[in-house]
Amino acid sequence: MKKIIFPKSLKKGDKIAVISPAGAVDASQLENGIKMIKNKGFVPVLGEHLYTKFSNGYNYAGTEKERIKDINWALNDKEISAVWASRGGYGCQHLIQHLKLNKFIENPKWYIGYSDNTVIQSYLLKKGFASIHGQTIKTSSFGVTDESYDLIFDVLKGKAPKYIIKPNQFNKKGNTKGELVGGNLALIYALLGTKYSFDFKDKILFIEDIGENFYALDRMIMSLELAGVFTKISGLIVGGMTNMGDEKENTQYNNSFDEFAYKLISERLSKYKFPVAFGFPNGHIKDNRPLIIGSEVKLKIESKVQVEF
Secondary structure (H helix, E strand, O other), X not given: OOOOEOOOOOOOOOXXXXXXXXXXXXXHHHHHHHHHHHHOXXXXXXXXXXXXXXXXXXXXXXXXXXXXXXXXXXXXXXOEEEEXXXXXXXXXXXXXXXXXXXXXXXXXXXXXXXXXXHHHHHHHHHOOEOEEEOOXXXXXXXXXXXXXXXXXXXXXXXXXXXXXXOOOOOOEOEEEEEEEEEEEHHHXXXXXXXXXXXXXXXXXXXXXXXXXOHHHHHHXXXXXXXXXXXXXXXXXXXXXXXXXXXXXOXXXXXXXXXXXXXXXXXXXXXXXXXXXXXXXXXXXXXXXXXXXXXXXXXXXXOOOEEEEO
């Protein structure tokens, strides 16, 4: 098994690159997040195309070439100590064939993001590097809890998280440990069968999603089953499932942890023996506690759930 490399801890005054690898953003949407980085004692360095807009069936933060240039700069610049995505959306799949880690390997740094950034984090893990699955910069303007960001800064400074979360009716009890993989379910699904997909053997898988029809959720879970993922993993953590189904018909549409989505997942997993924790606070939700992709995790599911890094 390849030994996972964890970037060194940050200290006050270190530089954090802010880039837009996928969807477009406006400067007003990042004001809070950039100010937060400064208030924590770090120096935000803005990517050249952070606010660039390119419309091509989707509003991207620049052309593929421009976004590739920014991410390769951020990953390889020796003066940068961490890379924080402005947002997700769509577009990270355009980049992974063109990522260069020549200088990154000499000076590994934390990559922070979620949603579409799952693609980048899967790529980094395949190369042997851990990353932080946590809030992007843009979401600091949309009512996300302060703790969601404070805990990211804790990780950046070298403090590993330990979580105790509420029990859930769909939980499957048990204890396990393994390397944490995963992120946004739609992107895990999109990478299946490619050389960029996660290695699932003996891993603890984390999934979360937003805005999917229930049949689409079931289709993605079925694809993971058909790909043999559930015969390989040692445990599963299910995070936010929100804005699922039809807003007019789903009374839980705005809930962070949609019960019907959980029911569908639980039913599909009923024949498997591994422990499953539902309701973990990470995903497209306002209380989004960071996870370290690539870290060894102890998962204990009894009357309450413990997740320890």
